[in-house]
Amino acid sequence: xxxxxxxxxxxxxxxxxxxxxxxxxxxxxxxxxxxxxxxxxxxxxxxxxxxxxxxxxxxxxxxxxxxxxxxxxxxxx
Numbered sequence: 001x002x003x004x005x006x007x008x009x010x011x012x013x014x015x016x017x018x019x020x021x022x023x024x025x026x027x028x029x030x031x032x033x034x035x036x037x038x039x040x041x042x043x044x045x046x047x048x049x050x051x052x053x054x055x056x057x058x059x060x061x062x063x064x065x066x067x068x069x070x071x072x073x074x075x076x077x
Contacts, residue, residue, distance in 0.1 A: 001025045002064025006039070010072040015041045026064045033058040035068065047073040 004026040008016050016022045016039070024038070032049055036058070048071035049056045062068060 001027065004035070004062055004064060005067040006035070007067065007069045009070065011074070012041060012045065012070050012072045015039050026062065029061045029063045031058065032056060032060050032062060032068065035062055036070075041070070045072055046070050 002025070003023040005021060005023050006016065007021045009020075013020060024035075030038075032051070033043075036043065036046060043058075048069075049058065049060075050069040051060055051062060051066055053067075053069075056068075
């Protein structure tokens with residue numbers, strides 16, 4: 001089954017069981033908003049989104065083989 005790699009940072013790791021990187025099956029393209037919903041991440045928890053190292057918005061389509069980076073609204077530091 002085709003997969004997408006999700007990398008989470010800071011507080012967002014609570015939605016991936018503390019793992020910095022997870023792979024999800026992705027049988028067909030979906031938007032970042034749909035992917036966030038699948039992961040159970042509330043909209044207000046994410047601020048910066050990347051797909052394949054490029055800035056993205058929530059309406060961008062994610063395809064199998066893509067890498068998604070999710071940063072929280074407050075990263076600290």
